[in-house]
Amino acid sequence: MNAANYLYVSALLFTIGAIGVVVRRNAIVVFMCVELMLNAANLAFVTFARINGNLEGQVVAFFTMVVAACEVVVGLAIIVTIYRSRRSASVDDASLLKR
Amino acid sequence: MTSNSLVYLIALPLFGSAVLLLAGRRSDRWGHLLATALSAGSFGIGLMQFSQMLSRSNEQRAVSQKLFSWISVGSFEVDAGLMLDQLSICFVLLITGVGTLIHIYSIAYMSHDHDRRRFFAFLNFFIAAMLLLVLGDSYLNLYVGWEGVGLASYLLIGFWNQKPTYATAAKKAFIANRVGDMGLSLAIMIAFATLGTVSFAGVKEHASQASTGALTAIGIMLLVAATGKSAQFPLQSWLGDAMAGPTPVSALIHAATMVTAGVYLITRSNFIFDAAPTAQLCVAIIGAITLLFGAVIGMAKDDIKKALAASTMSQIGYMVLGAGLGPAGYAFAIMHLLTHGFFKAGMFLGAGSVMHGMDDEVNMRRYGGLSKFMPITFATFGLGYLAIIGVPPFAGFYSKDKIIEVAFNAGGIKGITLGVAALLGAAITAFYMTRVVILTFAGSKRWDDKAHPHESPFLMWGPMALLALGSVTSGFLFTHGDALRNWLAPVVEQIPAHEGELLSPMIVSILALVLVVLGVSLAVIKYFLNEVPETVPENVTIFTKLARRDLLQDAFNEAAFMRPGQSLTRALVKTDVAVIDGAVRGIARLASGSGKALRTTQTGFVRSYAMWILLGAIALIAAIWMVTL
Numbered sequence: 001m002n003a004a005n006y007l008y009v010s011a012l013l014f015t016i017g018a019i020g021v022v023v024r025r026n027a028i029v030v031f032m033c034v035e036l037m038l039n040a041a042n043l044a045f046v047t048f049a050r051i052n053g054n055l056e057g058q059v060v061a062f063f064t065m066v067v068a069a070c071e072v073v074v075g076l077a078i079i080v081t082i083y084r085s086r087r088s089a090s091v092d093d094a095s096l097l098k099r
Numbered sequence: 100m101t102s103n104s105l106v107y108l109i110a111l112p113l114f115g116s117a118v119l120l121l122a123g124r125r126s127d128r129w130g131h132l133l134a135t136a137l138s139a140g141s142f143g144i145g146l147m148q149f150s151q152m153l154s155r156s157n158e159q160r161a162v163s164q165k166l167f168s169w170i171s172v173g174s175f176e177v178d179a180g181l182m183l184d185q186l187s188i189c190f191v192l193l194i195t196g197v198g199t200l201i202h203i204y205s206i207a208y209m210s211h212d213h214d215r216r217r218f219f220a221f222l223n224f225f226i227a228a229m230l231l232l233v234l235g236d237s238y239l240n241l242y243v244g245w246e247g248v249g250l251a252s253y254l255l256i257g258f259w260n261q262k263p264t265y266a267t268a269a270k271k272a273f274i275a276n277r278v279g280d281m282g283l284s285l286a287i288m289i290a291f292a293t294l295g296t297v298s299f300a301g302v303k304e305h306a307s308q309a310s311t312g313a314l315t316a317i318g319i320m321l322l323v324a325a326t327g328k329s330a331q332f333p334l335q336s337w338l339g340d341a342m343a344g345p346t347p348v349s350a351l352i353h354a355a356t357m358v359t360a361g362v363y364l365i366t367r368s369n370f371i372f373d374a375a376p377t378a379q380l381c382v383a384i385i386g387a388i389t390l391l392f393g394a395v396i397g398m399a400k401d402d403i404k405k406a407l408a409a410s411t412m413s414q415i416g417y418m419v420l421g422a423g424l425g426p427a428g429y430a431f432a433i434m435h436l437l438t439h440g441f442f443k444a445g446m447f448l449g450a451g452s453v454m455h456g457m458d459d460e461v462n463m464r465r466y467g468g469l470s471k472f473m474p475i476t477f478a479t480f481g482l483g484y485l486a487i488i489g490v491p492p493f494a495g496f497y498s499k500d501k502i503i504e505v506a507f508n509a510g511g512i513k514g515i516t517l518g519v520a521a522l523l524g525a526a527i528t529a530f531y532m533t534r535v536v537i538l539t540f541a542g543s544k545r546w547d548d549k550a551h552p553h554e555s556p557f558l559m560w561g562p563m564a565l566l567a568l569g570s571v572t573s574g575f576l577f578t579h580g581d582a583l584r585n586w587l588a589p590v591v592e593q594i595p596a597h598e599g600e601l602l603s604p605m606i607v608s609i610l611a612l613v614l615v616v617l618g619v620s621l622a623v624i625k626y627f628l629n630e631v632p633e634t635v636p637e638n639v640t641i642f643t644k645l646a647r648r649d650l651l652q653d654a655f656n657e658a659a660f661m662r663p664g665q666s667l668t669r670a671l672v673k674t675d676v677a678v679i680d681g682a683v684r685g686i687a688r689l690a691s692g693s694g695k696a697l698r699t700t701q702t703g704f705v706r707s708y709a710m711w712i713l714l715g716a717i718a719l720i721a722a723i724w725m726v727t728l
Contacts, residue, residue, distance in 0.1 A: 022710045030706075095703035 006047040013040035027079045027089040034075075038068045100155075102162040105181040105234060108144050108191065111137040113227035119220035127216050131209075134219035135202040138226055142195035149188055157589055160185055163236055170239075177297060182236035186590040189433060189583075190233040190356075190363060193440045197355045198226045200562035204448055205347040207558035208455060218258060218345065225251035229356055233363060237298035238287045241364070245283060245328065248357045249276045255352060256344040268340035275337035279327015283364075286320035289313060303370040311375060318371050318378025322385065325361025329415050332389045336652040338412055339396070342404040346451030349404060354411045354447050355440040362415065362436050365422040366429050369591045373425060380513070383423030383506075387520040390416030392650060394527035398534070399646035401635060402461045403450045406535050407443070410487070413524060414439050420521060421502040424509050429591035430584040431501040434577050438494035441569030442486035448563045449480035452555040453539060457546065463538035464633050465547075470540040472552040475560045477540045479567035484536050486570035488529040488615050491608075497574030499525060504607040525611050529618030537626045545633050 013036055020033030042061045049057025083089045115137035119130045126133070152160045161184035170177040183191065202222060209215040228247025235241040253276075257269025291297050293313040294305040306314060325331060330338035341353050352358070365372065365382060372379040393413030400406040414435070421432030454461060456473055470477040486493035489500060503525065507518035546552070554560070577583040645651060700711075 018713055022706050022713065025706070091705045094705070 003047055003051050006050075007044060010040045010044040010047065013037075013043065025090045025092050027082070027091050027094075030091055031072075031075055031079065035068065035072070038064060100159060100162045102148070102151075102164055102183070104144055104148070105162065105164040105183055106166060108141050108148075108195075109181075109227050109230045109234065111141045111144075111227075112223040112230070116220045116224035116227060119216055119223065124216075130216035131202075131206050131219045134223045135199065135206065137223060138195060138199045138202045141226065141230070142192070142199050145188070145191040145195045148183060149192060152183075152185070152188060160589070174295070175291070177237060177239050179240060180236040180298075181234040181240075182299070183234060184590055185586050185588075186363075186366065186433070187233045189437060189587075191230060193437055194226060194229050194233070194356050197440055197444050197566070198222075198229075198351055200565055201347045201351045201444065201448070204350075204451070204559050204562040205345075207556050208347055208451055209345065212345075214258075218255075221251055221254045221258070222347075222351070225255065225352060225357070229360070232360055236300070238283075238290060238302070239297050241367075242283060242287060245324075245360065246280065248352070248360065249273065249280065249328070252276070252341070252352050252357055255348040256341045258344055258348070262343075265343040268337075268343035272337040272341045275334050276327050279324045279334055279361075282320045282323025282327065286317045286324065289317050289320065293317075299367065302368075306370050306374055309374075314371050314375040315378045318368070318375040319381060321364055321368055321371065322378060322382055325364050325382075325419065326385060327361075328364075329358050329361030329419065330389075330412050331361065331385050331416065331419055332392055333652075335389060335392065335412055336649065336656055338408050339400075339405050339649060342402070342408050346404065346447060346454060349408070350444045350447030350451065353408065355444040358411060358415055359418065359436045359440070362418040362422055362432055365419065366433060366591060369426070369429055372423075373592070379423055379425055381423070383420055383509075383513075383517055386416045386418070386420030386423050387506075387517050388416070389413065390420060390524040391520055391527070392416070394524050394531065395642075395646050396649055397531040398527060399643050401463050403453065403463050403466075403535060403539060404447070404461055406463070406531060407447055407450060410528065410532065411439075411443055413528065414443065414487070417499060417502050417521065417524070420506060420517060424502075424505050424517075426592050427508070428502065428505045430587045431498060431505060433587060434574075434583050435495075435498035435502060437577065437583075438486065438498045438570070438573050441566050441573050442483040442494060445563055445566030445570055446480055446483040446487070448559070448566065449476050449483065452476040452559055452563065453552075455555050455559065456552040457550050460546070460550065463535065464631060464635070465545055466539045467542045467545040467631065468540070469544075469552055473540075473554050475554055476563065479560065479563040480540070481536065482567040483570050484532050486574070488532050488619070489525060489611060490615070491612075492571075492575055494570050494572070494574030496608075497578045500604070500608050500611055501578075503611060504604055507607060522611060522614055526614035526618040529615040530622045533619045533622035534626050537622060538631060541627055542631060545631065 017033045017036035017040060020036065021030050024030050024033065042064050045057040045061045045064070047057075049055060049061075079089060082094055086093060112134075115134045119126055119134060122130070148162070152162075161182065163180060163182040166179040166181065168176070169179040202219070205215075205218065205222065209218050212218065225248060228244050228251055230244070232241055232244030232248060235244055253269050253273040256272050257266045260266040260269065287297055290302055293309050294302055296302060296305060323334075326334045338353060338358070342349055344353070372382065390413045393409045393411070393416055397406050397409035397413060400409055418432045418436050418439070421428040421435060453466065453469060453473065453476060456469075456476075457466065460466070482493070486495040489496040499521075503518060503521040506521045507514050509517060648654065
């Protein structure tokens with residue numbers, strides 16, 4: 001199977017994730033879209049590792065996963081706190097920077 | 100020689116002025132007495148110094164006192180020091196003597212003024228500043244006194260500053276004086292730059308090493324200073340308006356003492372002018388112009404004080420002319436200054452006495468026949484009058500004729516021109532002073548019945564009588580055995596008179612007397628034998644009209660300096676608003692405008708920021724892609 005196909009899937013996933021971040025309002029969904037973009041990047045890394053026949057891409061993919069795990073912890077904590085104080089998980093409501 | 104009492108000459112009146120100003124209304128009841136006593140005390144010290152001077156030999160007469168080290172910068176040292184020599188003692192006695200008489204006069208003259216204390220405070224301050232001017236031992240010390248008398252003059256001209264015209268007159272005097280002061284400060288700077296010293300002794304010592312050009316520059320700048328302070332052409336316009344001040348001020352400051360400071364400055368700087376003939380010639384020319392200028396104005400004035408002011412201008416013109424004639428003339432300039440101090444102060448006090456009796460009326464066309472009502476004023480004024488027109492043996496005869504004589508003997512075309520101008524001035528002086536006396540004291544009464552002319556109290560006529568005594572005797576005393584010339588000889592170098600002279604003293608005196616008689620008879624015909632109209636006649640020659648307008652001096656100043664100055668100021672204001680403020684505001688508007696435009700991108704929505712990041716990343720990748728392709 002052509003390795004390039006994995007790259008197309010990766011690009012597709014990244015685009016879906018990016019559009020989701022830009023258009024969706026629910027913080028949880030936005031967050032999930034961010035995860036989607038991270039994993040699209042992971043897929044691309046692994047694919048390139050396969051194409052080039054070395055392990056460096058796979059190593060980076062593991063790093064990404066670790067960072068993503070940390071990020072999930074911090075991000076979810078923030079979302080939960082915002083939800084508790086504002087009774088809403090909409091990212092548009094949390095626009096204090098503007099006012 | 101040194102003396103420790105010089106400082107008290109200045110300190111006494113300065114102390115009086117400080118007490119009167121600081122104690123305020125509390126000193127209303129005794130302030131004028133304190134001020135008069137301190138001024139008299141200063142006169143007493145002056146007399147003491149004078150008698151000590153007389154007892155010493157001619158070379159030992161000058162005394163000095165170092166007060167403190169004032170400026171010490173590298174090699175430049177200026178001490179605040181005082182010096183009393185044969186020249187300054189003349190001034191000290193004139194200032195404190197006439198000053199004390201005028202203090203006494205003012206006690207009565209200002210008795211109805213609720214601000215009399217402030218008047219005396221300023222008067223004492225003036226005495227102190229004027230004494231500092233004549234006692235300073237360097238140009239810089241002189242400058243302090245020079246500015247001090249300018250301030251005192253300003254304060255006293257504008258003493259009744261509730262009248263806006265009087266306040267304006269004070270400002271005018273101050274500004275005209277500032278122009279002259281600029282000349283003095285430039286002269287000091289040039290002296291320091293070329294000679295490295297500003298003390299009189301130092302400048303005198305080093306003057307021979309400096310180039311004639313530098314000395315001429317210093318001389319011309321000193322002349323500018325003198326024209327400002329002494330109301331000489333072309334800075335003379337302020338003196339007429341200065342008559343807005345109370346009459347004792349006009350007598351003391353604007354006749355006897357302050358306005359003669361320019362003559363003092365020129366005489367004191369004789370070593371500079373003697374080494375710079377061009378500057379000296381300028382001095383003589385300025386003096387000759389002013390003596391005619393003032394005399395012509397004096398002929399047309401109906402305000403008694405302004406007529407006397409024009410006369411002062413003219414008489415100081417004589418002094419400046421005398422000082423501009425070099426070693427031959429200095430002593431006579433100072434002599435005329437001293438005699439003028441007596442007779443002009445006396446006449447001003449007489450004018451004040453007339454105003455006192457006539458409800459402050461100053462228009463001579465509203466006087467007439469006052470000699471019956473004010474016999475003492477008439478007598479003292481009359482003696483001053485005889486002195487100023489130069490009738491022998493009164494004071495003016497000795498001093499003025501000597502200046503005319505020296506002018507004729509200056510040699511060549513210069514001597515003849517200056518001499519003729521001085522002679523002509525004497526004739527005009529006789530005319531306008533006779534006019535003043537006739538309009539005021541002779542003829543029929545032209546005042547309305549509301550006025551009740553009466554003789555002034557003793558406190559007023561006492562000083563007038565003493566000054567009149569001075570106007571009678573001083574000329575004889577000064578010339579008897581060449582007393583004043585010999586006295587001043589160590590200060591101003593002199594060449595022996597009566598050498599290669601064009602006209603002998605006798606001929607000059609006869610010529611002058613003939614012209615004086617001519618002037619007097621013209622005035623008698625015009626104002627005594629003919630009726631004097633109460634209203635100002637309008638069918639007069641253009642010259643009279645010009646003279647009434649002070650020979651257009653104000654019009655000229657306005658056209659040449661005031662209006663261009665105002666236009667320049669307006670143009671600069673416009674430039675300031677348009678260019679400088681415009682640039683500053685433009686930058687501010689640019690910053691705030693671009694800020695406003697950029698602010699719309701800050702929506703506060705996280706999604707939109709995310710989109711900008713995304714678009715940025717896409718643009719970056721696209722750019723890299725384009726470059727590598």
